[in-house]
Amino acid sequence: MFRKLVLAVIDGLTPDALDRGLERGRLPALRLLLDAGGQYVRGVSTFPSVTPVCLSAIATGAGPDVHGIPHLAWYHRGEGRIVEYGSSLAAIRATGLRGALRDSVAGLSRDHLSPGAITVFEQLGDAGLVTAAVNFTCYRGRHTHRIRLPGVAARNRWYESVDGPERFFFFNLFESDATGAPLAVRSRAAGSVDAYAAAVGRWLITRDGFDFLVYYLPDYDYASHGAGPEGAGDALERADSCLGRLFAAAGGPDEFLSRYAIIVSADHGQMPVGHAVRLERTFAGLRLLQPRRQRAGGADLVVTASNRAGMVYRLPGCPLAARELAERLDRDPAADVVLFLEGAAGVARRGGAELRFEPSPAGWLLEGSPEVLDPGRYPNGLERAWRALRCPAAGEVIVSAAEGYEFVDLGGRHHAGGGSHGSLLAGDSLVPVIQVGLADGLQLPPAPSITDLAPLVAGHFGLDAPGARAPAAVAGV
Ligand SMILES: [Zn+2]
Structure with a gap:
């Protein structure tokens, strides 16, 4: 019993x-x-x-x-x-x-x-x-x-x-x-x-x-x-x-x-956070959906950032592909790992280095730089990144924040000086x-x-x- x-x-x-x-x-x-x-x-x-x-x-x-x-x-x-x-x-x-x-x-x-x-x-x-x-x-x-x-x-x-x-x-x-x-x-x-x-x-x-x-x-x-x-x-x-x-x-x-x-x-x-940044700032020149309006007409992108993760959604007519959006984040110190799907594979970028990954019956198929998702830094990183990307409601690009950074939420709030999570x-x-x-x-x-x-x-x-x-x-x- x-x-x-x-x-x-x-x-x-x-x-x-x-x-x-x-x-x-x-x-x-x-x-x-x-x-x-x-x-x-x-x-x-x-x-x-x-x-x-x-x-x-x-x-x-x-x-x-x-x-x-x-x-x-x-x-x-x-x-x-x-x-x-x-x-x-x-x-x-x-x-x-x-x-x-x-x-x-x-x-x-x-x-x-x-x-x-x-x-x-x-x-x-x-x-x-x-x-x-x-x-x-x-x-x-x-x-x-x-x-x-x-x-x-x-x-x-x-x-x-x-x-x-x-x-x-x-x-x-x-x-x-x-x-x-x-x-x-x-x-x-x-x-x-x-x-x-x-x-x-x-x-x-x-x-x-x-x-x-x-x-x-x-x-x-x-x-x-x-x-x-x-x-x-x-x-x-x-x-x-x-x-x-x-x-x-x-x-x-x-x-x-x-x-x-x-x-x-x-x-x-x-983790402790000292800096708060707007993930939206990376996408200057594109038209972002304003949360207060809540209507997508005329917008190219929706960015939903909160705590230490952010989603980027392409709207119909967005002139940039997911890869182009992700590459904009290569030099952003607040963005650590940036993820998107390309064909059947997941792609993780960090500081310009790239790893393609895809599950197979024999384990993960990897191509590129495995250290992008180093398992010591990112526990169970491949599986977690893959499952996040395969969520139907996820953005085309998913951003994991760098140590010490937080993304300002849709109301402009953050926890800089305190703690946060999400990455x-x-x-x-x-x-x-x-x-x-x-x-x-x-x-x-x-x-x-x-x-x-x-x-x-x-x-x-x-x-x-x-x-x-x-x-x-x-x-x-
Ligand atoms: Zn919390």
Whole structure:
């Protein structure tokens, strides 16, 4: 008989920050998991290493080529508009408040996530298990939930119901059960979002209310954006205490571990950033879609940059090919790896050097300079770059930012002086993965991808990895 399972995701947690906190003795809950025989390895994120792409990878066990979510901000070719999941309040305003709220609350899971991908909530729900999630933005499941605030539902019919896990809690907007948890307001100073998650988690544990819970803690990422990954104050201690509150709700750590297996991981890392630049500046002379207008007529290009990655979309009539657009970035110090497709191959350029790459049954076919995607600098770089390029909703050119740089978002905001993520570089890409108590014989591979988490969860419950999946549908994106 399996234990129930908690998958805790601490947004933006790097292995280095975790190790520092453990060495200083400031993370009692995480230390306890290691002392209880926990397995701890370094895993690798997806690309772009930004939250919507990564949480979709965690939920589906697939990369953006299959799950279909290309970036934090992207151009929806089918609808001729920019999708913005919340790079900043200014970016949300720039692309239209109502549309951005719709995209981030309901659009990702309901409209953008490929039907060809299967979420862990769908798979486990179909197997008769009780699934639960708190604040996790890629939540598609088998249970319909109506929005909880009647006034909001009356005014905004588009997100009055969504399909999620059986027990579903999402920033007070959707709550399958009345838990008495405080409002998860967006003013993060006091760690209020995680406090909401901890209150819901406590309620679920005391009622033995799930077989599988995704416990998502975003406040650490928020603090790390502001102060940088080296200086995020006590934010990690607060995330650790949210784990401790789950243990306490079970009656103590021993009781918790006798009833539950737990995986703790992150979606992506973070790196310090000192410079913010507009990716758009490289494309002088071309007509760029202005987010405020949100109409593509007369424009050549759409640039959707956010954090440390950017997408460049060619519109019909654009006079430059993807290669010409990519080559413009050769001398841009903010652009590190620049990717595009040419024929059947992916092309990666860095500082004028070029690598062509293409998967084959025998491994990667490479031509040119392999050091462009040096695996020491870019963990799992070939596969991550390939899956990003093969996402139907991705731009024709994808840009990974250089160390120390961030791209200004569509609202003009950035985190220069703090931390950011999104690139292929190791600092943005490496995440810790800890597990305790997975079913017999299940171990973390030495350097797992975050896409290995959903198959591990399925395996723990005696299920196969979530099925053969089709590539993301092209229609509508
Ligand atoms: Zn972030």
